[in-house]
Amino acid sequence: METGNRLNLVTAFIVILAGTGSDHQLSKWSAKACEQHTGMGKPRAKVAIVELIEHGFVAHSERSTKLYPQYRLPPIPLDSDPIFLPVAMITGIEAEASMLRRVRETGDPLLLRMLVDLYGLVQLDATFGVPITALSETPPTDYPSRKVFELGVHSVWAMRLGGSKTAKGAWASYHRTESRSNDKAWEDFWPRVAMLEKIGAIWYEAWIFDSDEPDAEPLFPVDFAALYHQGEGDDVTQLTRTMLDAAANLSEERSDLLGRYGLDMLVTLAQHRRAPGIRGVARMRIEADTPGRRLSYYKRRTQIEIYEAGYTQIALDALRGEYNRPMNTAAPQ
Structure with missing residues (x-):
């Protein structure tokens, strides 16, 4: 998929998604929300949203206007296994910058992918954490x-x-560099894990x-x-x-x-x-x-x-x- 800035594209999508209700269908969050919660300037946010529309990730609703945009997201397939991202990850808590803003500030789109992957791995046992195998x-x-x-x-x-x-599993393999030798394949993986620790994620x-x-x-x-x-x-x-x-x-x-x-x-x-x-x-x-x-x-x-x-x-x-x-x-x- 062609995009001018993959990190901005995914960030804008997550912001719009955070503005939906319980049905995850309609959102009034737009470029202003991107600027407020992630530090992405409105001009860059508008470009990212246009790309989201062009690629079919979101669409203007029938009530959307230029002054008050509203977006409709595709319905979630019944057989899907969605990843739940807490809204506070996008909006931040108390006076702290949001985790989404901190990840965007690193400039690494794969760091955002890793964060989302980890949320998807959380298991519902007493630890409420990532499996120790992962x-x-x-x-x-x-x-x-x-x-x-x-x-x-x-x-x-x-x-x-x-x-x-x-770390093991398919999620870890995605972040490894398979083109490198085994001793260097993890060179990008562990610095990303360390960065998530540093930003407090x-x-x-x-x-x-x-x-x-x-x-x-x-x-x-x-x-x-x-x-x-x-x-x-x-x-x-x-x-x-x-x-x-x-x-x-x-x-x-x-x-x-x-x-x-x-x-x-x-x-x-x-x-x-x-x-x-x-x-x-x-x-x-x-x-x-x-x-x-x-x-x-x-x-x-x-x-x-x-x-x-x-x-x-x-x-x-x-x-x-x-x-x-x-x-x-x-x-x-």
Whole structure:
């Protein structure tokens, strides 16, 4: 498809789409909205919109006028799998520049494609993030999960995250440069991922999984900052501290266990469970309040409450010298 500026073309389309209602059909957002939300000047925005019309992506509605333009978008096919982009990604939040404006300011149209791709990958489980097979922060290769000790029905594992990341799948292949050798094919991919991190579009949340396999189930999030800082925190911080207290109470060397493993997350699980895994789940900073998101956060909240109660019980049992009651991780009925 011929276009004078591909980034402006796609940016203008996303802005017009953000101005539609629940049926995603009619929009009154035009060149002015492009200028307001993305910094694209009206002359460039008008050129981009003309190109959108020429290529059939939008059309003037029957009520559209030159002074008050209105656009109609093609109906969404029933068998399609649309990607949901939150309006706040286009309009921004509070006094911040919008993510769409920040991406456009880089001048890289494939960065916008990567951002949209990542939104399309978000899965509706408790992490509400990108699948760990597609993009995630990984543990150090020379430091896998290792068992610290066993006591009664409990095993305590030491785990840590590294600074490295991994990516796989068709979405990643699209952003690779196939014409280059294997060692250079990712030269454009990782700088784009880093740029999305720099502009605040994505971040990584540490999660404990039931294994290090690609299809591992997420158990609960943890906060590594809780290893170093006391004081108030959110529910994840509180869960992490309770989990660390449980490990310390189980240890015969309670006084220095946390000191000796200061860089590690000490995770207590039942002995029958396989070795757990840890990953940094890629999360989108701007999320929309959709039914899917609310369901995911209900799952997240439930799992945090289950493990919070379980670790509290383990810590109390250990103070009484009782080590034979396994944690109940079943969701309440």
